[in-house]
Amino acid sequence: MEARAGHQPGTGGPPWDYLLDAWRELDVPEGWHAEIEAERIRLVPPSHAHHAAIAAEVQRCLYARLPDELGSYRTLSVHAAPLGKLYVPDVVVMPSELIAAADPDTLDPMDASDALLVVEITSKGNAREDRTKKYRAYARAGVPMYLLIDRFDTRGAMVTLFTEPSEHGTYKHSDAVPFGKPLALPAPFDVTLPTDGFPV
Template sequence: MTSATAGNARPPQGQPWDDLLQAWRELDVRDGWRAEIDGGKIHEVPPPHAHHNHIAAKVQRALYPTLPEDLEIYQTLGVHIAPLGKLYIPALVVAPGELIASASPDRTDPVDAAEALLIVEITSQGNAKDDRTKKLWAYAHVPVPVYLLIDRFDEHGPTSTLFTKPHHGAYQHAERVPFGQQVRLPVPFDLKLDTAPFPH
């Protein structure tokens, strides 16, 4: 999956974040596509491969039994890191349900990534590098407490890496396992996620 820059979605050079966010709100995105903001531009991202969706569904199903009542799992939820000028739409976001329920019915606004307890990104062939570098860096700076990177295109074979303990813009702990092994998510999830069912 590769991204295409939205040609008319970039405000004049030097315009503040609010202008870029307004352009994102007004963008007419094709069905199934997503729009993300990075590097001062809005990028349209095409629909993911079926394997991506299957993995997201498996992770979501595994999370539900351990999830506290006040938390929910969201797909296609925009999260912004305004100080860094970034807005992403992860595969999955775990955040307080009350936060989403109280969102304005009149505007499509992303939520502050600082509200997320867990963000899951699943690489596609065209965006794997961004998930491993730009998004890892951005989520650590928020900081998002737990970032799970499911990388179907790792050069050493498909892997899942759990990043935890963010401090001063970097995750202090990373646990990387190949598909087929379990990765342990910390509380409040307290879950051994089995990666064996993940297609690759």
């Protein structure tokens, strides 16, 4: 479900601040969340139970070795303001002090460039966006690690860790494993993610 924010006079589309203000004012149905992409505010429906189970397993694994100064968060909005994009990843790892310092009276997204790891788990309706638009946005924002858990990859369910982001919107390195094989996450996590329990 998409809603285009009203265009502002004399512009090719609504400016970022206008979109962000509209996003803050949305009354989103429980379980849904809103994202900003391509000058539109898009409502994303609640995820499937398998989707939620995978996110919980990833968090469980991360917390086993997560440094005290970092936190793992669900439904945390992050923005790449220069790109005019705002997403709600399935899991975000970010310094805890930045979360604690957030203004409790405003609904503001966190800066994607502060994230150490972003995790997206594909659904049937958003797999392409996770593989392309979000991949490019996180790379351009400088997110050091992007973990894509693709339940609908044409090769079969796959988990890919992208590292070494480029300002051109690509990651220079990737490690991919099929569901069932473990995947090593480097420092500051230094943990092996088991995927054999991931439901498809």
